[in-house]
Amino acid sequence: MPNIGRSFHNLWTVFKHEFSVYFISPIIYWIGAGWLCLAGVFYSNSLGFYNQGTYEVSMSSLFSPMAFLTIFIAPALTMRLLAEEVHAGTHELLFTAPVRDWEVVVGKWLASWAVMSSFILVTFLHAGLLIWRGSPNIAVMITGYIGLWLVCGATLAIGVFASSLSQYQLVSFMISMGTLVLLWVAGAVSSLISNSLLSEAINQLTITNHYHNTMLNLGLVDPIDVAYFVGVMALFLFLATQILGTRRWRA
Amino acid sequence: MIQVEGLTKYYGPHKAIDSLSFHADAGEIVGFLGPNGAGKTTTMRILTGYMPPSEGRATIAGFDVFEQSLEARGRIGYLPETVPLYKELTVWQYVDYMAALRGMGNPGRAERVDEVLDRVGMLDRADSLIDSLSKGMRQRVGLAQAIVHKPDVLILDEPTIGLDPRQVREVRELIREVGEHRTVLLSTHILSEVSQLCSRILIINNGQIVAEDSPATLSNRLQDTTRYFLHIGNATPKEVAKAIRGVAGVSEVYPTEEGVEIVADSQIDPRPAVTATIVQKSWDLLELRHVDMSLEDIFLQLTTDEAVAEEED
Numbered sequence: 194m195p196n197i198g199r200s201f202h203n204l205w206t207v208f209k210h211e212f213s214v215y216f217i218s219p220i221i222y223w224i225g226a227g228w229l230c231l232a233g234v235f236y237s238n239s240l241g242f243y244n245q246g247t248y249e250v251s252m253s254s255l256f257s258p259m260a261f262l263t264i265f266i267a268p269a270l271t272m273r274l275l276a277e278e279v280h281a282g283t284h285e286l287l288f289t290a291p292v293r294d295w296e297v298v299v300g301k302w303l304a305s306w307a308v309m310s311s312f313i314l315v316t317f318l319h320a321g322l323l324i325w326r327g328s329p330n331i332a333v334m335i336t337g338y339i340g341l342w343l344v345c346g347a348t349l350a351i352g353v354f355a356s357s358l359s360q361y362q363l364v365s366f367m368i369s370m371g372t373l374v375l376l377w378v379a380g381a382v383s384s385l386i387s388n389s390l391l392s393e394a395i396n397q398l399t400i401t402n403h404y405h406n407t408m409l410n411l412g413l414v415d416p417i418d419v420a421y422f423v424g425v426m427a428l429f430l431f432l433a434t435q436i437l438g439t440r441r442w443r444a
Numbered sequence: 445m446i447q448v449e450g451l452t453k454y455y456g457p458h459k460a461i462d463s464l465s466f467h468a469d470a471g472e473i474v475g476f477l478g479p480n481g482a483g484k485t486t487t488m489r490i491l492t493g494y495m496p497p498s499e500g501r502a503t504i505a506g507f508d509v510f511e512q513s514l515e516a517r518g519r520i521g522y523l524p525e526t527v528p529l530y531k532e533l534t535v536w537q538y539v540d541y542m543a544a545l546r547g548m549g550n551p552g553r554a555e556r557v558d559e560v561l562d563r564v565g566m567l568d569r570a571d572s573l574i575d576s577l578s579k580g581m582r583q584r585v586g587l588a589q590a591i592v593h594k595p596d597v598l599i600l601d602e603p604t605i606g607l608d609p610r611q612v613r614e615v616r617e618l619i620r621e622v623g624e625h626r627t628v629l630l631s632t633h634i635l636s637e638v639s640q641l642c643s644r645i646l647i648i649n650n651g652q653i654v655a656e657d658s659p660a661t662l663s664n665r666l667q668d669t670t671r672y673f674l675h676i677g678n679a680t681p682k683e684v685a686k687a688i689r690g691v692a693g694v695s696e697v698y699p700t701e702e703g704v705e706i707v708a709d710s711q712i713d714p715r716p717a718v719t720a721t722i723v724q725k726s727w728d729l730l731e732l733r734h735v736d737m738s739l740e741d742i743f744l745q746l747t748t749d750e751a752v753a754e755e756e757d
């Protein structure tokens with residue numbers, strides 16, 4: 194049991210440090226504002242349609258661009274996390290402290306997820322407004338939130354992994370953005386493939402398949418979709434931890 | 445407290461340290477003396493669990509640094525060669541984070557951070573950004589993070605490098621204080637530093653331990669070769685060398701570009717006889733000074749000593 198207590202202490206320590214470091218630089222507010230405003234532009238465009246009575250009122254048209262923009266936001270939030278420690282040499286103390294590599298990786302990832310979650314909290318304003326002025330489908334709204342939150346967690350885990358690969362923030366940004374673009378466009382590619390088995394397999398890997406087709410638009414929470422996102426998080430955090438370990442061996 | 449057996453590290457094909465064995469007992473300040481590239485940092489990085497050895501093993505307080513890494517790491521305070529600092533934090537935040545990473549919880553941690561900053565004389569700068577500190581202050585903050593969790597073992601990699609003489613004195617004084625009740629392994633390439641601070645000196649060169657001694661014994665062994673430099677205005681080094689060869693207390697003379705180097709006899713100070721000779725010749729004495737032995741000279745001497753001793757055996 195003392196092991197669990199210690200892990201919790203270490204996770205909390207790393208989390209708290211990283212979370213507060215995010216807010217030292219004003220850039221974080223620009224990233225958050227950029228994410229919300231850009232998605233908000235799509236959203237208000239679609240609200241125009243609602244006013245003409247074309248569509249049902251829903252927040253899907255805010256969640257959808259927000260999810261898409263994680264392609265840029267997640268790499269921007271995570272590129273620093275491990276790369277900068279190596280670049281600045283601070284990893285020499287971090288990795289000689291009595292802290293396990295996975296605790297560092299997960300603590301940092303949780304901090305980035307908490308930052309993104311606090312941006313998502315801002316959209317509760319929209320949600321409140323919609324509920325007050327319209328009659329949205331609450332179930333779809335809730336599953337839309339859950340799905341968006343899972344998308345963020347998964348894309349941030351990919352970003353943390355990319356940050357373990359290089360000591361240069363720009364390099365890790367490019368790697369995670371590239372990976373995320375692949376995960377999004379794979380769906381478009383799969384529809385062009387005639388072999389139905391292969392096409393379905395690729396489709397199963399995409400974020401759209403596990404978010405848009407269920408949680409975002411239908412109000413459905415399929416355990417398979419949740420497993421997909423949790424799996425992506427676990428896989429990439431595991432890989433990041435392994436990379437840190439092999440760095441030691443190569444050092 | 446520190447036990448090292450047959451420690452070897454390869455970087456690719458390059459052997460950085462070669463089956464090192466040594467130990468440091470509780471309460472000892474052990475100096476790790478060697479030139480750049482000798483393998484000091486490599487050894488310390490293995491001891492602190494930063495990287496594993498290629499061969500051999502090391503224990504800290506009985507815990508294997510590789511097999512029981514977390515237990516070993518928890519007992520070490522480490523100050524790397526270039527002090528790793530989070531520049532965007534304040535001094536207080538930084539030391540507090542380091543203390544928390546070393547497993548310290550509240551209550552108690554905040555008081556300890558204050559106490560340790562007071563100890564290194566940085567309490568009045570606790571809320572300054574690390575980015576704004578001078579090099580000497582950063583070194584003191586580095587020391588503060590190394591001792592904040594009251595470790596049994598302190599590992600300091602060239603703690604006075606790049607400091608001005610006053611800061612060097614301050615930091616040495618601090619090390620002496622904080623080293624009173626713990627085991628300290630300190631690396632340096634300055635001979636006088638280890639003689640002042642350490643109870644035992646390990647001399648390392650090319651990844652191997654060349655000698656291991658107390659400062660007193662070491663300086664005895666080195667005393668045989670006190671050197672002086674002599675500069676005469678109105679005579680060539682060759683003439684000077686010829687004139688003072690064989691004077692009382694002079695065992696060897698080497699003319700150089702600028703002057704003459706004198707290797708003194710261990711028993712007699714050559715300076716009185718040398719100056720008398722110069723006066724007698726009516727030469728202008730511009731300089732006569734003691735020459736500090738360079739590390740290279742020390743290695744040369746210690747290794748040849750050893751070789752001679754082995755031949756005699």
Ligand SMILES: Nc1ncnc2c1ncn2[C@@H]1O[C@H](COP(=O)(O)OP(=O)(O)O)[C@@H](O)[C@H]1O
Pocket residue numbers: 444455458459460478479480481482483484485486487
């Ligand atoms: N990361 C590394 N990769 C390859 N060679 C290294 C690395 N670090 C140190 N070395 C080499 O190992 C030897 C010992 O270096 P080091 O332990 O840093 O010596 P010191 O600290 O005594 O100056 C040197 O020859 C150095 O060039």
Ligand SMILES: [Mg+2]
Pocket residue numbers: 481484485486525601602
């Ligand atoms: Mg070094």
